Amino acid sequence: MSMGTADEDRIKLNTADSKLVRKRSLKLLGSLISPVRGRFIYTIVLVVLSQATRVAGPLLIAFGIDHALPSMINGNPALLLFTGGGYILAAVLTSVMTAGYVTATAQLSQAMLLDLRRRVFRHTQRLSLEFHEKYTSGRIIARQTSDLEALRELLDSGVSSLASGIVFMLFTAISIFALDWQTGIVVLLAGIPMFFLARWYQTRSQLAFRASRVVSAKLIVHFVETMTGIRAVKAFRREKDNGARYSELAEDYRKVTVRSINLNGIFQPGLILIGNVTVAVVLLLGGFRVLEGGLAVGALLALILSTKRFFSPVDQMAMFYTSFQSAQAALEKVSGLLEEVPTVRPPSEPIALPQPRGELVFRGVEFRYGDGPVVLPKMDLSIPAGQTVAVVGQTGAGKSTLAKLVARFYDVSAGSLTLDGVPLNRLSNEDLRRAVVMVTQEAFLFSGTVAENIALGKPSASRAEIEAAARAVGAHDFIMELPEDYDTDVNKRGGRVSAGQRQLLSFARAFLASPAVLILDEATASLDIPSERVVQQGLQSLLGSVAGTSRTAIIIAHRLSTVEIADRVLVVHDGRIIEDGTPEELISSGGRFAKLHGAWQDSLV
Known part of the structure; x- marks a missing residue:
């Protein structure tokens, strides 16, 4: 049984509700970061420094070809040795700091997830019986398992990939403009089709991933209910019917997952195509300028390397966006659970009853x-x-x-x-x-x-x-x-x-x-x-x-x-x-x- 229009309409949120849910989710995320903000800042510093040293490579190559090599031909090899040593040092620093921020990110994400798991468990226990009588155990299990797993995937690698990718692209763009502003304009123009492609993917994938979380929860609920009530299932010979129902839900989950994969199958190759076309344009225009003497060969090589590397994080960022959409839907569910308020609350000023009689x-x-x-x-x-x-x-x-x-x-x-x-x-x-x-x-x-x-x-x-x-x-x-x-x-x-x-x-x-x-x-x-x-x-x-x-x-x-x-x-x-x-x-x-x-x-x- 596939998801029809009615299901999709039910999943869609109106603009006001969507903003409210997003605000609630961001508030939860902020509250998770707050206790570990020192470690968070340290991780960001490592990301910035590692990407700065990474971007230095093409600039050192351009300097070496256009300045160090002619200096060595003239009998002064010191400049070339200095450039080569600088390139090796930049490569080593990039490796060390990349390893540092990957480790720091893992520790940061696990600390945040530990905090969130404890919150979900403690809050669910505090909620009144009225909540538990209407909120199925399968849905609660989905919050603690599949939803938190989606957040784990995002925090473990997705955030670091996004942060390093954005910083790297920013530094690379600066270096391109420093080498040649005309090539910088070409790279900026390539951002226009990238923006529209990303916007197209966002509007469609958001619905797809939200549908995926809904169907995933239904699948878990059916599994938990079947296993919990296995005696009744056996007694009334419901194995075949339950199996058929589970197959329907599994098929629904497969379809919404395939829909998400198909969207990514258009988005990711589209980004790669834009990047490759941009590199070709830079090579073509730069080649003519080298022939005319308006651009040095080393600068052209550095521009081609920088432009190609400028788009290299796009692939990772596309994967991040996939994880982000799934995690965003999960965060909405978890934050919604944490927003539930106990209907039976402890008194602010309790009256002591040390020896109750029972009247x-x-x-x-x-x-x-x-x-x-x-x-x-x-x-x-x-x-x-x-x-x-x-x-x-x-x-x-x-x-x-x-x-x-x-x-x-x-x-x-x-x-x-x-x-x-x-x-x-x-x-x-x-x-x-x-x-x-x-x-x-x-x-x-x-x-x-x-x-x-x-x-x-x-x-x-x-x-x-x-x-x-x-x-x-x-x-x-x-x-x-x-x-x-x-x-x-x-x-x-x-x-x-x-x-x-x-x-x-x-x-x-x-x-x-x-x-x-x-x-x-x-x-x-x-x-x-x-x-x-x-x-x-x-x-x-x-x-x-x-x-x-x-x-x-x-x-x-x-x-x-x-x-x-x-x-x-x-x-x-x-x-x-x-x-x-x-x-x-x-x-x-x-x-x-x-x-x-x-x-x-x-x-x-």
Whole structure:
């Protein structure tokens, strides 16, 4: 499936947006250069000096032919020796300083890229959950991989090629004018067709390279999603369809890449043609002037060498422009990511909460996702410290949204949500994460050992504390059956654990963290019946008294076996609490919860 007009129109930016994006990209580039500006200036000085010594070669040749050779014929070889020595010295200095600026450029580019990689990673972590729920992981990976790779290619060699090329052409032009101003005019006139050819290439390649970045991101997204969801792919036999879709995207990428190559295939030979024609014109006009005695032979030779060398960097600069277009598109994407602002921000003047009790109060709380419709309308709710509250309701009723507000993954749109009388948005991230812990259905294990994964809840925990947490939630027995028990790497052979065991490890994390408020969002959904019974016992410890403190718990579940341990049940429907009471009270009332409870008992039979 090739990219059509609609895709191209979508990729194009209007003039105002283009200027804004360019300004944003240049601002990012400037911020990367600022910390290393000393090294940047040093590199520029090396570039200027190396190109100055490089340009001296043809001038010394002209001087040697027109002045040093006649002097030697007249019996004075000193001038020729001086000229030859100067030429050798210039060549040596050019080599040494070229090696110096190439090395300095590599060090400079790597320092800038290191800074940028850290920024992208740290900024992406700081962004709110709302961003990550709409910005796919594949696109984020593209920012960290293909986009930064395009910038690396530009900074490693492209910038040095451009800088050295421009300086060399400038010095060469000066030397040509110094030798013969008429030839200088010819070289300047050659710049006119070069300008129009470069302008033609710029307008077309910009669109092509921007399209290339878009298609590249789509390709990476599809690959990441396929590999991440490989179980579903296998289960539904989607290999053929996914392969076909990937082939379409790969074909799109091939086409936009070929389009860029074709443009360069016109641009680069066009520049070479202009250079060769200019050299021929200089040779023709200069030859007639030598015959007429208006130009010395050495000067003509130097002019031909200088003119030919004047256009030699054009080839490198054409390659730079190719890298530049790709890097510019990548820089636009990366700068756009860094421009994203967290919707949930830490307070400028946080209120300390050193010993949270776990009392939660909703007063007139309303919530909507972005500019969407209200999903929680006007909620008033009080949860005393130490109370275990179960939240039930149909899918999409607003249960998980309520949990995300308590965990402050999102801020309320209106009203207030307080913990022990302190608004959640006035707590520091450290106090909030210590006070509130959320366990979700997706129990993610990071690379490392079982013990390291449990210690995520408390990085400073001792081995004894880790094992105690595992015992409390019923995870110790299966951990001891692993090849290296608590030291087993969860991502290596023999360290694989089932979905239920993963969830037990996440419970151990929560137990170790010892929060004042624990949120379980469908946390037992992946457990089988025997495992669930073990977890129920662990939950009694997890939700009960630990270190003399009572724990507030919000349990969101479809399985009513988990609800039975709750002190209180909230039934949510369309974002509103329609029933509130103990499990026994709601069952006896014959309302919605009673029907859910009856259906659950029937399912057990």
